[in-house]
Amino acid sequence: GNSVTQMEGPVTLSEEAFLTINCTYTATGYPSLFWYVQYPGEGLQLLLKATKADDKGSNKGFEATYRKETTSFHLEKGSVQVSDSAVYFCALRAGGTSYGKLTFGQGTILTVHP
Amino acid sequence: NAGVTQTPKFRVLKTGQSMTLLCAQDMNHEYMYWYRQDPGMGLRLIHYSVGEGTTAKGEVPDGYNVSRLKKQNFLLGLESAAPSQTSVYFCASSQTGLAGSNTGELFFGEGSRLTVL
Numbered sequence: 001g002n003s004v005t006q007m008e009g010p011v012t013l014s015e016e017a018f019l020t021i022n023c024t025y026t027a028t029g030y031p032s033l034f035w036y037v038q039y040p041g042e043g044l045q046l047l048l049k050a051t052k053a054d055d056k057g058s059n060k061g062f063e064a065t066y067r068k069e070t071t072s073f074h075l076e077k078g079s080v081q082v083s084d085s086a087v088y089f090c091a092l093r094a095g096g097t098s099y100g101k102l103t104f105g106q107g108t109i110l111t112v113h114p
Numbered sequence: 115n116a117g118v119t120q121t122p123k124f125r126v127l128k129t130g131q132s133m134t135l136l137c138a139q140d141m142n143h144e145y146m147y148w149y150r151q152d153p154g155m156g157l158r159l160i161h162y163s164v165g166e167g168t169t170a171k172g173e174v175p176d177g178y179n180v181s182r183l184k185k186q187n188f189l190l191g192l193e194s195a196a197p198s199q200t201s202v203y204f205c206a207s208s209q210t211g212l213a214g215s216n217t218g219e220l221f222f223g224e225g226s227r228l229t230v231l
Contacts, residue, residue: 004156006156034219036220041224042224042225043118043204043206043222043223043224043225044157044204044206044220044222045222046219046220049219089156089157099145099162099164099170100145100147100208100220101147101159101162101172102157102159102220104149104156104157104158105156106154106155106156107156
């Protein structure tokens with residue numbers, strides 16, 4: 001079956017530090033990959049996505065590249081801010097008729113200190 | 115800009131009680147989903163619907179029922195609540211389309227925190 005594995009958290013960084021959150025997946029066919037972010041007390045919202053191998057998704061300074069050879073979609077940001085403190089979820093949507101269903105990783109809590 | 119609205123936002127139940135969570139979306143989306151979020155386990159799909167009058171089981175459907183009588187509403191019911199159903203429940207919706215044209219973006223509600231004593 002499909003699965004997503006994220007690096008263990010929580011992650012604590014100082015402002016302006018470099019961020020990497022690892023994500024690897026297992027899926028048949030050609031999935032689409034997503035990063036969602038959940039700010040405190042809110043629902044999840046899409047951060048970025050990539051729909052095919054070697055695509056790079058980017059938004060708000062965050063980037064992730066779809067690496068089929070390593071089945072990975074690691075999230076990076078060059079300089080984090082306090083406002084980036086949130087829970088980050090990696091997710092995949094299987095190819096074919098999936099009815100939009102997403103399979104999520106366990107989430108990584110990020111805390112950024114001033 | 116209502117988007118996806120869930121009610122209630124908080125609820126405490128005793129074991130064996132029943133309740134219904136309501137999800138409403140105003141984006142005319144065909145697909146709707148109920149997920150539960152538990153620490154260290156991410157989000158797991160309970161049930162989903164691909165259109166009015168249709169429902170299907172997700173990854174963890176036991177102990178839950180759903181109904182989609184109107185396109186904009188998706189109800190999640192617990193007939194006999196158990197402590198294992200203590201969780202945060204999220205409703206989401208997405209636009210339909212052929213696999214190639216579906217952007218895949220899910221729009222989430224703010225969540226409903228349920229505690230079963």
